[in-house]
Amino acid sequence: MSAPRLLLLGAHGQVGWELQRALQPLGEVVALGRTGGAHPESGTPLVGDLQDLEGLRRTVAALKPAAIVNAAAYTAVDQAEREVARARRINAEAPGALAEAAAACGAWLIHYGTDYVFDGAGERPWREDDAPAPLNVYGATKLAGEEAIRAAWGRHLILRTQWVYGVRGGNFASTMLRLARERERLTVVDDQWGAPTGADLIADVTAHLLARVLRDPDAVRLAGTYHLAAAGATTWHGYATFLLEQARARWPDAGWRVQTVEPIPSSAYPTPAARPRNGRLDTARLRATFGLNLPDWRLGVVRWVQGWTALP
Ligand SMILES: NC(=O)C1=CN([C@@H]2O[C@H](COP(=O)(O)OP(=O)(O)OC[C@H]3O[C@@H](n4cnc5c(N)ncnc54)[C@H](OP(=O)(O)O)[C@@H]3O)[C@@H](O)[C@H]2O)C=CC1
Numbered sequence: 001m002s003a004p005r006l007l008l009l010g011a012h013g014q015v016g017w018e019l020q021r022a023l024q025p026l027g028e029v030v031a032l033g034r035t036g037g038a039h040p041e042s043g044t045p046l047v048g049d050l051q052d053l054e055g056l057r058r059t060v061a062a063l064k065p066a067a068i069v070n071a072a073a074y075t076a077v078d079q080a081e082r083e084v085a086r087a088r089r090i091n092a093e094a095p096g097a098l099a100e101a102a103a104a105c106g107a108w109l110i111h112y113g114t115d116y117v118f119d120g121a122g123e124r125p126w127r128e129d130d131a132p133a134p135l136n137v138y139g140a141t142k143l144a145g146e147e148a149i150r151a152a153w154g155r156h157l158i159l160r161t162q163w164v165y166g167v168r169g170g171n172f173a174s175t176m177l178r179l180a181r182e183r184e185r186l187t188v189v190d191d192q193w194g195a196p197t198g199a200d201l202i203a204d205v206t207a208h209l210l211a212r213v214l215r216d217p218d219a220v221r222l223a224g225t226y227h228l229a230a231a232g233a234t235t236w237h238g239y240a241t242f243l244l245e246q247a248r249a250r251w252p253d254a255g256w257r258v259q260t261v262e263p264i265p266s267s268a269y270p271t272p273a274a275r276p277r278n279g280r281l282d283t284a285r286l287r288a289t290f291g292l293n294l295p296d297w298r299l300g301v302v303r304w305v306q307g308w309t310a311l312p
Pocket residue numbers: 010011012013014015016033034048049050051070071072073074075090111112113114115142160161162163164165168169199
């Protein structure tokens with residue numbers, strides 16, 4: 001049997017970049033960023049822009065992949081409040097179009113969701129079947145994307161994750177390392193809870209799941225929504241504090257100006273988009289269904305810091 005073809009969208013984002021690596025052993029990876037590419041056999045143009053729904057359909061039809069992995073999204077949470085139509089196109093309509101295109105050729109669709117679909121009430125970690133109630137446009141458009149996929153096609157995995165950091169692209173961790181050298185004071189909210197999750201972990205788990213569903217003809221029973229986040233929980237303040245301790249130990253003479261990160265309530269850090277207080281994700285379903293154990297969030301943050309040869 002020839003190697004299955006896998007279509008990766010959003011190949012240059014944090015998660016997409018790690019998927020370019022993690023998916024290689026599974027088959028022939030066709031990795032597209034926003035600017036697209038060329039068909040591996042015919043050389044005809046392929047569309048990677050999630051705003052071009054017709055182009056996406058043509059691309060999937062031309063490739064007939066065994067699976068589509070969609071790592072592209074509109075992820076600028078505050079900016080989404082004033083770019084609603086664009087966020088909806090990319091986060092909701094495009095995933096729906098991809099699900100229809102996947103249905104037309106029988107492909108699996110792997111897609112990523114967010115803790116921001118929840119309103120953040122209470123302290124219990126959210127389970128997959130808890131009622132979503134997004135507080136902001138990003139969360140609402142991401143929820144609409146999940147719903148469009150569920151309505152269109154059964155063979156999907158929606159992996160809800162959170163607080164993603166990677167070696168590519170801007171994220172909270174790289175922002176903290178920069179600000180701690182630029183500023184005298186750093187104040188960070190200590191009433192929003194979640195688990196920082198590495199893009200590398202997300203990509204590796206994705207590859208495990210995909211390997212499993214591609215080799216199992218009855219795998220449609222495994223389809224559905226799963227929470228995928230590192231174990232444990234902290235606040236953005238706890239995360240920043242741990243990260244800066246690690247960075248300071250690694251680079252003692254990097255010109256750190258901030259001594260300690262000061263905890264503040266969300267009310268003292270106003271942002272255009274409201275964010276959930278409790279974003280904890282219960283990952284029991286992933287563990288029970290696929291037998292995968294997710295490491296503590298600190299492990300990935302330590303690796304992230306140790307992985308840099310110079311400060312980002
Ligand atoms: N980052 C996080 O904290 C979290 C992310 N997620 C989800 O995980 C998935 C991966 O996120 P992550 O890798 O962190 O996000 P990034 O923002 O790092 O990557 C998203 C990628 O999507 C691309 N993109 C944006 N618009 C388009 C478009 N119109 N066409 C094609 N590509 C486009 C971006 O390209 P460009 O850089 O050119 O804009 C970027 O490469 C997303 O579904 C996201 O919603 C879930 C929870 C938390």
